Amino acid sequence: MSGIADLEPATKQSLDRVAANRLRDALVSGRIAAGARLTEISLAEQFGLSRGTIRAALQRLVSEGLIVQRPYTGWEVTTLSPHDVWELGTLRASLEGLAGRLAAERIDDAGRTALMNVFRAMEDAARDENQSLLAADLALHRMIVSLSGNERLAHHYDLITNQLRLYIASSNRLVGIEGGIVARHYELIEPILKGDGDAAEQAFRDFFHRSNSELAEFLAVGEREPVEAAPTSKN
Amino acid sequence: MSGIADLEPATKQSLDRVAANRLRDALVSGRIAAGARLTEISLAEQFGLSRGTIRAALQRLVSEGLIVQRPYTGWEVTTLSPHDVWELGTLRASLEGLAGRLAAERIDDAGRTALMNVFRAMEDAARDENQSLLAADLALHRMIVSLSGNERLAHHYDLITNQLRLYIASSNRLVGIEGGIVARHYELIEPILKGDGDAAEQAFRDFFHRSNSELAEFLAVGEREPVEAAPTSKN
DNA sequence: ACAAAGTTAATTGTTGACAATTGACAGTTT
């Protein structure tokens, strides 16, 4: 395990990819706020790259729905309306239901261990009462998606989740992070651990049905204006 | 309907978008075969554009999963392995199930009319026994997705369907296009027309369960090697 | 004071040139 060149592990990524990754991280973590305007020039200076390279990175994020492009005018961080959040939430719930079913159908001991580990991490995070609970929550759901064994599903799930994180980050109140969350998540993973596909899918349906009611309540209070948001059109 | 400038209908799209659209069309229609190698230079000459613009178009298609990019080496049309087709098919079925449910829950008379129209078009196409049946089939399913009222769902559905079309085009035999197809599709739209969400979702589940058995059979015969295919990685 | 038209600064759209990397081929060594 100790070669002479363990460093530089053959990961020579193109600069536009690197820039896109860094930008995406800033976006979903909320360091760059929703609705913020981005200019190629300032980003180019900031990253020490040329406009063309930055441009490629921005286009990448446009295709992921994190940024909208306005011809000859500029780029800005996607702002999600309540309707957008509903669309994304519905979609994400459906994909996770499928993931739960698939995961239950093919889970093995290694998978069960991994799943229990992230669940325990969530229990710990809940005790600490800090921001990390959100991360643990996301990690748990993502683990289930990974266990589905369907990479495309995971890919689209990530796209949708990242868009939602844009919203979560902009609303500093945390949605649905409150009492009973850990117990509820156990109900989610139990049928998966037992390998019961039908029950798993049903559990996700119940879970999101409850979450959606709470979210609707939350959105009604927020009352954001329906600012432009863009699913990349193609024709 | 007769303005002085009906042409140039205010659709001044960027050239890279236009190029991407034309390329995508060539891809999903099979005019450019799966696995084909694409070079920026030849495409630039072909389209009469610069390399940079072509490059942007190619990146767009990479993010849609239609093309894979190999650093410093080239671009090539995605080749789907049987496993990839399974992944995409599973995903598409799930999304369509959701679409069916949503469509049933919110359908109105205009929607019912539109749905019946594409169904009748399918009946006609089935009588003619030509390639257009595939188009009618795709159009019917797409209509249901539209009727769901969820634009993000439609967007992701399109992405996945386009990838599958890549495969359909490469296998000149048409999968699942045979006797009883029209009747089976009526079973699909009936619960939607009646507004029964649960029944609609169940109908899609049955429909794809049957299709999948047939597809598995078909794939077993084809036995393609699992050539590289790439869901855009991000880290 | 108001509205329309003209002007200008800022920004993206597009292009061609140059640098970096890859993969194949030939040459060399063992």
Place this chain on the structure above:
DNA sequence: AAACTGTCAATTGTCAACAATTAACTTTGT
């Protein structure tokens, strides 16, 4: 003969300059 090494053509990666478009500002006319 086989394996390694160096070279070279082809291709993508990156950049900086120029063109096109937008949106805000200023001016002008009423």
